[in-house]
Amino acid sequence: MELEFEFFKEWVKKKLKIDLHAYKEKQLHRRIATVMQSAGCSDLRSYAALIEKDEQVRRVFLDYITINVTEFFRNKEIFDEFEAAINEVLIPRFKNIKIWSAACSIGAEPYSVAMIMDRHNIKGAKILATDIDDTILRRAKEARFKDGELKNVTEGELSKYFKKTGSEYFLSEDIKKHVQFKKHDLLLDPYEKNFHAVICRNVTIYFKNEAKNEVYQKINESLEKGGIFFTGATEAIYNPASFGFRKLSTFLYEKV
Numbered sequence: 001m002e003l004e005f006e007f008f009k010e011w012v013k014k015k016l017k018i019d020l021h022a023y024k025e026k027q028l029h030r031r032i033a034t035v036m037q038s039a040g041c042s043d044l045r046s047y048a049a050l051i052e053k054d055e056q057v058r059r060v061f062l063d064y065i066t067i068n069v070t071e072f073f074r075n076k077e078i079f080d081e082f083e084a085a086i087n088e089v090l091i092p093r094f095k096n097i098k099i100w101s102a103a104c105s106i107g108a109e110p111y112s113v114a115m116i117m118d119r120h121n122i123k124g125a126k127i128l129a130t131d132i133d134d135t136i137l138r139r140a141k142e143a144r145f146k147d148g149e150l151k152n153v154t155e156g157e158l159s160k161y162f163k164k165t166g167s168e169y170f171l172s173e174d175i176k177k178h179v180q181f182k183k184h185d186l187l188l189d190p191y192e193k194n195f196h197a198v199i200c201r202n203v204t205i206y207f208k209n210e211a212k213n214e215v216y217q218k219i220n221e222s223l224e225k226g227g228i229f230f231t232g233a234t235e236a237i238y239n240p241a242s243f244g245f246r247k248l249s250t251f252l253y254e255k256v
């Protein structure tokens, strides 16, 4: 089975341009086995052939592997800290704030940032939002959300920024227009530079240490000096100095 996984990862890298070697093995193998069986295959070679042939099977595989769970203002107390850092650290330091939400899933994260900008009447901010997954980016651009994804949005902001149609909430153009979406793979693609904040949450937990460290280093290089890196609730960095960061709090790091 090990050899089969090696073959499969090589195949996925070549054909689908995703580097599964960098993801933690145990949970990745478990997920691949589950999604392979649900497609009715009993071995990885026939599953690879089916993925190649059948677009629907390919879609299901990619969705399952990339794990898209998210919500607005995820881990609200931590998001509040980031909001305070925007006001107290970034605004006094930089003009025309440029923020990157990496691995943004359906957009709840970058749109939360756009709402913060609106709350504080911060003009000229640019928010880039990226993900490896094309389908999820299409959904993000539509900006339609379900109840569960909005539980940290206040009643006031729900009626100010969203229009409810059936069971879905559609985000207003005023907020949407501040976010630009683009496909980007954190493991394989070059990183843009000159950001004042990079938000990269709940994705490096799936990467092996080596890959995770490389991502931290590249995020550091894509920030301006004095810019902020905002990590996930389970992604505290133990040795921030080795990546060129100074710890502001458990989930916020400043580029030195």
Ligand SMILES: C[S@@+](CC[C@H](N)C(=O)[O-])C[C@H]1O[C@@H](n2cnc3c(N)ncnc32)[C@H](O)[C@@H]1O
Pocket (backbone or CB within 6 Å): 066, 067, 068, 069, 070, 071, 074, 102, 103, 104, 105, 106, 109, 130, 131, 132, 133, 136, 184, 185, 186, 187, 200, 201, 202, 203, 232
């Ligand atoms: C759990 S979601 C996190 C969403 C959001 N950042 C949050 O914290 O709520 C993980 C996202 O990482 C994306 N992802 C997985 N591997 C990636 C990679 N190598 N490069 C960029 N995005 C990736 C997935 O497609 C998924 O949308």
